[in-house]
Structures are given as C-alpha cells and as structure tokens.
Amino acid sequence: MRPTNIFIPTPARVAGIARETPDINTYVFELEGERFDYLPGQFVELSIFGVGEAPFCIASSPTRNGGIECSIKKMGSVTQAAHRLLDGDVVGVRGPYGNHFPLDEMEGKDILFIGGGIGMAPLRPAIQFCIDRKEKYGTILILCGARTPADIVYKGELEEWAGTGDVYVTQTVDPGGETPGWKGRVGLVPKVLEEMRPRTENCCVITCGPPIMIRFTLEALQGLGFHDEKVYTTLEMKMKCGVGKCGRCNIGPLYICKDGPVFSLKQLKEIGAEI
Amino acid sequence: MDRKLTKKELLKLVEGLLSDFEVWAPAGNEKVYSFSRIEKPEEISLGYRNTVTSPKNVFFPSGETVYRLMEGRPATGEASEKPKLILGIRPCDARAFLMLDKVFGGDIEDTLYTSKRNKSLLVGIACNEPSSTCFCTSVGGGPFSTDGLDVLMVDLGDGSYLLRGLNGRGNEIISKCGSEADKASLDKAESLDRAAKEKMEISFKPPDSLESSEEYWKKKAMACMDCGICAFVCPTCHCFDLVDEGGCKKRIWDTCTFPLFTIMTSGENPREERRDRIRNRVYHKFSWFRQVHGEIACVGCGRCIASCPAGIDITELVNGNNK
Numbered sequence: 001m002r003p004t005n006i007f008i009p010t011p012a013r014v015a016g017i018a019r020e021t022p023d024i025n026t027y028v029f030e031l032e033g034e035r036f037d038y039l040p041g042q043f044v045e046l047s048i049f050g051v052g053e054a055p056f057c058i059a060s061s062p063t064r065n066g067g068i069e070c071s072i073k074k075m076g077s078v079t080q081a082a083h084r085l086l087d088g089d090v091v092g093v094r095g096p097y098g099n100h101f102p103l104d105e106m107e108g109k110d111i112l113f114i115g116g117g118i119g120m121a122p123l124r125p126a127i128q129f130c131i132d133r134k135e136k137y138g139t140i141l142i143l144c145g146a147r148t149p150a151d152i153v154y155k156g157e158l159e160e161w162a163g164t165g166d167v168y169v170t171q172t173v174d175p176g177g178e179t180p181g182w183k184g185r186v187g188l189v190p191k192v193l194e195e196m197r198p199r200t201e202n203c204c205v206i207t208c209g210p211p212i213m214i215r216f217t218l219e220a221l222q223g224l225g226f227h228d229e230k231v232y233t234t235l236e237m238k239m240k241c242g243v244g245k246c247g248r249c250n251i252g253p254l255y256i257c258k259d260g261p262v263f264s265l266k267q268l269k270e271i272g273a274e275i
Numbered sequence: 276m277d278r279k280l281t282k283k284e285l286l287k288l289v290e291g292l293l294s295d296f297e298v299w300a301p302a303g304n305e306k307v308y309s310f311s312r313i314e315k316p317e318e319i320s321l322g323y324r325n326t327v328t329s330p331k332n333v334f335f336p337s338g339e340t341v342y343r344l345m346e347g348r349p350a351t352g353e354a355s356e357k358p359k360l361i362l363g364i365r366p367c368d369a370r371a372f373l374m375l376d377k378v379f380g381g382d383i384e385d386t387l388y389t390s391k392r393n394k395s396l397l398v399g400i401a402c403n404e405p406s407s408t409c410f411c412t413s414v415g416g417g418p419f420s421t422d423g424l425d426v427l428m429v430d431l432g433d434g435s436y437l438l439r440g441l442n443g444r445g446n447e448i449i450s451k452c453g454s455e456a457d458k459a460s461l462d463k464a465e466s467l468d469r470a471a472k473e474k475m476e477i478s479f480k481p482p483d484s485l486e487s488s489e490e491y492w493k494k495k496a497m498a499c500m501d502c503g504i505c506a507f508v509c510p511t512c513h514c515f516d517l518v519d520e521g522g523c524k525k526r527i528w529d530t531c532t533f534p535l536f537t538i539m540t541s542g543e544n545p546r547e548e549r550r551d552r553i554r555n556r557v558y559h560k561f562s563w564f565r566q567v568h569g570e571i572a573c574v575g576c577g578r579c580i581a582s583c584p585a586g587i588d589i590t591e592l593v594n595g596n597n598k
Binding site for chain 2 (some may be wrong): 004049079245
C-alpha cells in the first residue's frame, strides 16, 4: 500500500551501485511494495533517512523493467550521504513527479540527444526508451560531452548504443581535458554540435547539461535552424515538496516540479525563463 | 438561521462545543491576542481587533511531524483527533483558508493539511472596528464577509451577539441556543456592517498588471531586511521546508523572501537579489495566484503592514506608488 500522506516515501533497497566517474555513481533502487509507472523525464524525491531529501531524475527507462536508477553526483549533504550507501541499504523514494519528454509526439521522427556531464542522466531513460522501441523512431543521434574522458558517464552503454543500428554517438571532451589515447572529439558541446551540422528536417532535440552549456547549445540549435517547439530541455530549481506546494521552484506562475521539469524552447521563451 | 445570544448564552454554547470539537479561539491580553486551543469558555477574548499572527497554524502548524523513523523506516501514528473549530475568526482569515484549501487540496492532496481542515467548522466574528491597516474590501472581502464561514457572529454592542448560521452545519450548532433574532438586532447588524465599511482607511483597486521594472523593485526592496515577519503573520503565505530532525521528518514554515530559500547545491540561486524575492512574493499573491486560481491570494488583513519593522506596505508595492 502506498502511504496516503504524500510526503512519506516508499522504502527502497539499494540493489546495485555502478561507479560512473570519480564523483558520480548510479544506484539501482528496488521499491518495497508497489512499483510505480513513470515516463522518461520524470523525477523522484530521494530520502537518505536522517540526512535529508533531494530531487533526482529517474535515469532508467520504464521499458527496462528494472528498479529505479538514479545517477548521483557528490555535491551536498544528501548526495554525499548517498555516496556512502552500500548494497542493501534502505532509502526512501517519493514520486514519480513532474512531466516527461514528449516521446509519444516524437514517434516517426529523428531525435538528437545532447548531454553534458551529469546532464546525460535525464537523457538516458529517453535514449533507452527510444532504442527499446526503435521501430517507432527514426535516426538517433547522441552528442555526449564531458570535461575529461574520466568524467563521461555511462561509458559502456555509450559503446553499446553506438553499436545499435541507426544510432550514432559522438563523444567530446573540453579542450585541455583530453588524455593520451582519447579517440573522441575535443571541443565544447555547442561547437561540436555546429560542426556536426545535424539535419533539422523531421528532427527533435532533447538537451540537458550545465546551465552554461545549455545556453550556448540552445543558441547553436537556433543557428542551425531548429524550431523552438522541436527543442526540449529540463529546468533545474531548488525543490522540496515535488508537488507544487512548498513555493520554491516557481518561475512566474509555473512550478518546475509540477509543470516541468521538461520544457520546449518555445515555452521557455514564453515564460521568460533565464537561459 | 439568525439567533440572538447573550454573552452568557454564548459561553454556554462554547461549553457545549468543547465536547465535540477541538476549539481554537483568540485569547490573550489587551496587547497580544493569538489563536490558542481553548479548554474553558472563559479563556476566549472576543474584544480584539486582530490577532498578531493568523490562525493558519490550526491546520498548517509552524512545525509538525511528517513521519518518525522506526528502525530506519518511516512510521506514522495517525491519531484520530476531534474535528477542529475556530471560534472568533475574522472574515479575512476565513477567506484565507479558502485559498490555502486550493494550495493544499487540488489534484495532489496534502493530507497533513486536509486531515485537519476537513470536518472543521469556522465560527467567525464580524469586524465592527477595522484597524488602520485593514484593506479587506479592496481585495474582494469585507468586514462582514461570510466566505468560508459556517457561522458569523456579530457583536451587537449591547452585550448580546447575533449568530447567523450560513449552512447546515452552522445552523445545527446554533439552533438550540439563545432566541430567534428580532428585527431590531438584524437592523443593528446591518448598520454595523455599513459603518465598518465606511471606517476602512485603505481603499484601492489592485491593478491587473503590476510594476515589472527591476529599478522599481530594487527601490521598494531597499528597506527590507529579510526578516520574514510578513510571511510569518500572513494568513495565505504557505511556503514550507521539509527537514530531518532528531529521527523525524518535519515540515516547518519557510518564506520565499529568505535569501537561501532557492539556493541550489551547486551554489546557483535564481532569486539571490532581494528585489527578485520581494517581487516574487507580491507577484505570487497579486498576479500568479490570480492567473492559476482566479483570485488574489491576499485577504487584506493588514498584518504584514503592521508587523514590518522597515515599514514596507504591500498596498504601496501593489499600487506602483513610486515614492
């Protein structure tokens, strides 16, 4: 039974820990009791009992039928405590919250995914979702950027995706971040994107990453001729309740936790969000 | 249904209510009145103008336990409480609960609030003497407004009270007390209503679009010292935080005017500037809440004006008074 009080999380057990980078781990959480349905783009409030609670995007696709996965970068008190979790430890999960990427509307189209650093986490469920239902989608392009090769998340999976038919993966690291033996590109994401010259026709874009990358990537996309309503990103704000009540994450009348976190560039311009 | 009660009969009514309800009412001395849980009818003071803090804490306490950790997992003891009754609530504060109902109710129900609010009764007292900071009539209310109330009491000034039942539940609790109100009492109540409206010192029509310039809000926010008292005393402010404390998850009041309210772990803070925080608070009440719920989230109780140590007046902020 799900608790009736919306702020009481469902206990979940750590069922797997993957070390992605020196400061990012991906955790698999198996919910005790009823599992919930969700779609790529939605997030959960994760409780480390006695420490605190923070929002994390669900980094795994519902098509994989596994537990809820979250990729967590060691930053503040909750994420540091998360990095001390061991297999079998119990955490709390509330959700799923927020809207999702309009992957249903994107059926029949090519999709360009552009991620930077931990920004690959919200893209991963969408990429998995599209690859698992590849017959419904056109060509999938993935541009993944990180500061250095060591900071790239989902390294093995990127190789796997690249080995799938009609899926093309480009990896890049920031100038100066390259190491001997690095076979990918060197250059900032927006620059590499411009060099890739992706076809805009019948193509949708989903991009997530640090604010500075998003700003220049959105600029580059517009320069390449992508329409605002075809470009999607997620917004990040401080959140507590996850359900549009605590007053933290609003931009104007919209609550990012409830009305977002996924917005098209068209919507972002309408609400006057700073990007 | 209109009943007329002497003070003695009113106390007797309260005595009866105490067995069925958890009764909250204004109590205190001449200087500070606040809503308290009442055990005996004599504790009630109805001679107040308005309490320093609003009664929102009855359904939305300033601090409450969401769950306790038992063996590392959340556990709740859902205590069945008596339904709550607020007696002597001002019409402005009653209207505020209709707004909080929209926030905490809706498609995702917040049962911490609704479990206390459901089955509650609001017995209001009309304002014969509005304060100098009151402006309920400018924001859709009135000193004798019945919005959100089950019963409205009017102090007739001669030691007696008119009690008006406003729905079935309201009628039920007053039906057996006092006597049927005579015409003179009804007329008296009507004239008190008119007189109270005339005594309102602040009157304005909230503009459809608020001042938006950065310069304006910078100037207006200059005096603010981020103390948060405006939100603390406000009957409609509902920002909160969820914190882990001593083996419990707690919900505590918070406010969008605090500088760290929106700071993210990355250090980024979308409302780092005070002008953006003040603007957010005023826009939320007078513009965005209106867009989403069709009404202004301010009931004109005037508490923020009376309490602000820097003398900031929300009606001036709203009216674009560019002094």
